[in-house]
Amino acid sequence: MVRVVSVFLPTLPTDRIRRSDPSIPAEAPLVVVARSGSKRWLSAVDANAAKLGLPVGMPAAKAQALVQGLHMVDVDLAADLAALERITLWALSQYSPVVAMDPPDGIVMDTEGADHLQGGEGPMLSRLVNSFRAKGLPARAVVADTWGAAHALARSISGETLVISKGQTGENVARLPIASLRLDAEIVTELRTLGFRMVGELAATPRAPLTLRFGPEIGRRLDQMFGRVAEPIDLIRCPEIIEVHRAFAEPIGAAETIGKYISQLVAKLCFELQAKGLGVRRTDLIIHRVDNTIQALRAGTAKPVRDVAWLTKLLHDRIEKIDPGFGIEKLSLAATMVEPLDDKHIVSSLIEAADIDVTSLIDILGNRGTQRIYRLAPVASDVPERSVQRVSPVADEDGHTWPMVWPRPVRLMNHPELIEVIALLPDHPPVSFTWCGKRRRVKCADGPERIFGEWWRRTSEWVAVRDYFVVEDDAGERYWIYRSGDGVDPETGSHRWFIHGTFA
Structure with missing residues (x-):
């Protein structure tokens, strides 16, 4: 079943203006003004202006009189559309092969079969919204069975994300206002005059009188929202994307036939890549079916x-x-992420490689949905939890190594855990410690290893120290524990004890 994500960018015009003009103070209210003849009104407001009670549609003169120091910028629909196109192309490279603009303030994408690569639909939406926020773009995202439902709910929810379960579209859109049907403003006004307020009321009304008075548009939008009529997504493509196609006079559906034409498309795509000196990092196979779905x-x-x-x-x-459905009429193969690749970097199968290349295994696991593939690399830091980072499994070596002056545990905890310790301050190792409700007597210990805070990161670490000990209990288990502080001066730490890792 098709799953559609609608992303709503409520403050896109003002966000674009702030990004293009950093001189506007972050705390200053900003509005966008549209005009028609002598009439001027607010077509978009940022969060600061909204907090001051300036709604979209308010006359510009009234807003200017109410708020002192209000920044007013004339609307630029072409610039807003260009910004939306750039955002859509970015989403194409990150989240789904099927992405389109949903003007004037959103994008839509088909995520059928792609959510497992992000850990599920909920984590996928959260990661999507967080990515937009990191770019300074507040966003709301909804996933549903249809474009119409996802579009309407994304502009109605108060939170940032919402996942509508499969088959639950009807009950979730019934109480939405009729303006969410993407109808012309004149039709919405006339429907309200007739007493219609919610989508459910309109859906329960006989179709013939509505069609006779307003035309087929209302019925078409209702059918699209409830999934009775398909609403194809018009894919966005930039001229730089290398893409090859194969159309069929007769629809195909057999797996062997599909595989044969995929092989031909791959060969043609690689020929185009070789002519440009590029290699592909991500390929999208687009299947166009005869029922106008993708x-x-x-x-x-x-x-x-x-x-x-x-x-x-x-x-x-x-x-x-x-799923070929009633048949496939066209196949497209696009290289949506490419990088330079010279022929000298391609290893011939006639030459025996000195190192074992596991790239093929990484590719197979990654395309099956195992996205948490990484390797650990050292970082130049004495603080244990900062001395390691996750990098790509094929990232180049940077020459850094871990210091081996003192032994490090096999297992390092993400966050040190508080323990209760009996020890003689300031430099003696623990006599015993209690962890996870169990008391352990220390049989032997080595230390202390003093680690100083990184004063250049933050002022709270100027005098901070940790004293680490390797201890072994009477059962033969070895642990890595430390005391926060030097055991004398309270400014160096709390003098509480923590366990930070375990040895094999």
């Missing part, structure tokens, strides 16, 4: 490649996920 499959690689056999295998492994 399905997409995405395959990614850890390194840029243009190996025909390998790319063909990655796509063939996912053929079983293709």
Whole structure:
């Protein structure tokens, strides 16, 4: 079943203006003014202006009289549309092969089969909204069965994300206002005059009188919202994307036939990539079905490649996920993420490689949805929890190594855990400690290893220290524990004890 995500950007015009003009103070209220003849009104307001009670549609002169120091900028629909296009292209490279603009303030994407790559629909929406917020763009996102339902709910919810379960569209949109149906303002006004307020009331009304008075638009929008009529998403593509196509005079549906034409498209795509000196990191296979619906499959690689056999295998492994429906009339293969790749970087199969290349294994696991593939790399820091980072499994070595002066535990906890300790201050190791409700007597210990705070990060670490001990209990288990502070001066730490890791 198709799953559609609608992303609503409520303050896109004002966010665009702030990004283009950093001189506008962050705390100053900002509004966008539209005009028609001599009439001027607010077409968009930022969060600061909204808090001051300036709604969209208010006359500009009244807003200017109410708020002193109000920043007013004339509307620029072309610039807003260009900004929305850039955002949509970014979403295409990050989240889904099927993405389109939903002017004037949103984007829409088909995420069928892509949510598992993000850990599910809920985490996918949270990550999506957080990504927009990191770019300075407040957003709301809703996933539902139809574009119409997701669009309407994204503009109605008070929170940031909402997941509508499959088959639950009707009961969730019934109480939405009729303006959420994407009808012309004149039609909405006339419907309100007739007493209609909610979508459910309109859906329960006989269709013939409405069609006779208003035309087919109301019925079409209702059918699109409730999923009775398909609403295809017009894919966005930029001229730089390398894409190849194959249309069929007769629809195809057999897996063997689909696989054959995928192989041909991959060969053609790799030829185009070679002509430009590029390798592909992400490929999107777009399946156009005869019922005017689209399905997409995405395959990614850890390194840029243009190996025909390998790319063909990655796509063939996912053929079983293709639902041809009543037939496929067109296949498209696009390289949505590319990087430079010279011929000298391509290892010939006739030459025996000195190192074992696990890139193929990473590609297979990644395309099956195992996205948490990484390796650990050292960081130049004496603080244990800062001395390690997650990097790409194929990232180049930077030459950094961990210091081996003192032994480090095999398991380092994400956050040190508080323990109760009996010890003689300031420099003696613990006699015993209690962790997880169990008291452990210390048989032998080594230390202390003093680690100083990184004063250049924050002022609270100017005099902070930790004294680490490697201790072994009477059962033979070895632990890495530390005291916060030097045991004498309270400014150096709380003098509480923590366990930070365990040895094998």
